[in-house]
Amino acid sequence: MNENENNFESLRRLLALKRHETPPPGYFDNFSAEVTARIRAGDAGRMESASRQLPWLFRLLSAFEAKPAFSGAFASVLCMLLIFGIVFAERPDSTTQPLLTPLAQADPGGILVATTTSPSDFTAQPTLPPAIIPISSTNPVFNAQSGSMLSQSASMLFGQSSATVQPLTFPLSSN
């Protein structure tokens, strides 16, 4: 290793010349100031571009900074909404019942079919006993008692006679 180092001694002396290469006088006087100015400008630029993309969010955040009480009130409202949502979600009947009841009352003894069209075949069936109201789901299912007629309608709709029809009813008591 010593021999190697000695072999490179001239080179090392020559490389010492690099240490004498210095930047213009006064170059470092403003260097740190330029760095910090660029950091500030970069931060400001990022904030500005973000505020251009989401102006409402920045208005909201600035309102929170200006009035801490406002942020507390906003958080309380969010909590209330969350609690209300959880409580409301735990009562599934409360959402389905009011939606179906007016239709059932409007035509007791008939069936309700979920469809985007309203063909004349899918009308109320007055022969059904009034105690049970068959109500369809959102799938196009048919009343078991008038299945043959509805099967024809289905074949007309889908253009093939082999379409299978699954009868399904939801008995609901009508008071």
Added chain:
Amino acid sequence: MAEPVPSSEPQPSAPVDEDELVRGARQGDLKAYDELVKRYQERIYATLYHMTSNHEDANDLAQEAFIKAFQALKSFKGGSSFYTWLYRIAVNKTINFLKQRKNRTHMSLNDIDFNAEHDPDLMALISEQTPRRAAGLTELQEKLNEALLKLSEHHRLVVVLHDVQGLSHEEIAKVMECNVGTVRSRLFYARQQMQGFLADYLKPT
């Protein structure tokens, strides 16, 4: 063994101050970071200048390195010294820059300071070839920078950090994230190449 080179490591007199400055800068205190920049600006700039042989490139890269370091301060865990960490950022940035630039090198060399003309070692190298000292130094400076630019980025970096900046093998290994053996072998290979490039300007010892 090698002639002892003055180490460019920060003096151990104020390690606490540096920790405080780093803590402050991490919390967004630009005054603290300004102090850190002042502390290391010359060494970082010098390393990048010797890597690029271009004052303007070194200036831009040094500023960008300090800016990037500030933005990344939250990821600085303190596993190594702030100085080593900063050096690593600056060096990686410069190597990426040089790889993108590839062979489109343009030298923009700084002037040689007055003290060089009074360096007996340098004068001994040029006295036989050039009768006018100033001209000789300028020519030698150009040839030296050209030779450095012929090296690969990693070999150049080892030569710059060790033979110009005076970092130890261990410090260079930390900066380059490799082992000391790799540093030694790269240094040996780079010096051999440099010696070949500069054979006309080197006197046998």
